[in-house]
Amino acid sequence: MIHNDDLNDQLGDDHIATSAETPLRSDAFEMSDEEKINSIKKDVENILNTLGLDLTDDSLKGTPNRVAKMFVKEIFGGLHPHKKPGSSTFENKYKYGEMLVEKNITVYSTCEHHLLPIVGRAHVAYISNGTVVGLSKMNRIVDYYAKRPQVQERLTIQIVQELQRVLNTEDVACVIDAKHLCVNSRGIRDIESSTVTAEFGGKFKEDKVRREFLDYIKLDTTF
Numbered sequence: 001m002i003h004n005d006d007l008n009d010q011l012g013d014d015h016i017a018t019s020a021e022t023p024l025r026s027d028a029f030e031m032s033d034e035e036k037i038n039s040i041k042k043d044v045e046n047i048l049n050t051l052g053l054d055l056t057d058d059s060l061k062g063t064p065n066r067v068a069k070m071f072v073k074e075i076f077g078g079l080h081p082h083k084k085p086g087s088s089t090f091e092n093k094y095k096y097g098e099m100l101v102e103k104n105i106t107v108y109s110t111c112e113h114h115l116l117p118i119v120g121r122a123h124v125a126y127i128s129n130g131t132v133v134g135l136s137k138m139n140r141i142v143d144y145y146a147k148r149p150q151v152q153e154r155l156t157i158q159i160v161q162e163l164q165r166v167l168n169t170e171d172v173a174c175v176i177d178a179k180h181l182c183v184n185s186r187g188i189r190d191i192e193s194s195t196v197t198a199e200f201g202g203k204f205k206e207d208k209v210r211r212e213f214l215d216y217i218k219l220d221t222t223f
């Protein structure tokens, strides 16, 4: 019989995503950020103590608070719906039917199965129906969803769905090429491998359109 924890370990090591939504509880934001930082600080203290580290050492003294702040305010700061980038779009009829591509958007995320970094690049494209967004907006949307415990497939889908909503079109695509430190630095220790995920909406499902996008980004997996 396989123990439940073992089964969960395996699910995580295989990086299987279970849904397009980040699995948040309904009470996720009942605590304030400050309350969360205080609670996580004690948890990190406990982890380091359990590992036998001396938390009175000058170098380690500030670590629990530093890590707690980093979790809540930075690397998992994109969990809070209030931090979602505003959806300002503008009309540009000259761009109608044109493919707009923003490539090489830096992705810093965190694997939700191991809590280790995912580092890579996102390439995002849409075909304008007359509505356009500023290019930095695409970077901000990528960054917002990256700042969560993530699974790369889910991150890719969340970026596409948000842009589809903002631009009011199905014609959005995203390709992410990223390295997972949980794969590169532990487990099978494969330093060279990277993972490519793609989501093609609307017209990007057509071969010709998809090829045009992929030609624009000329996927180069070195970084």
Ligand SMILES: [Zn+2]
Binding pocket: 012, 015, 111, 112, 113, 114, 115, 116, 180, 182, 183
């Ligand atoms: Zn992982």
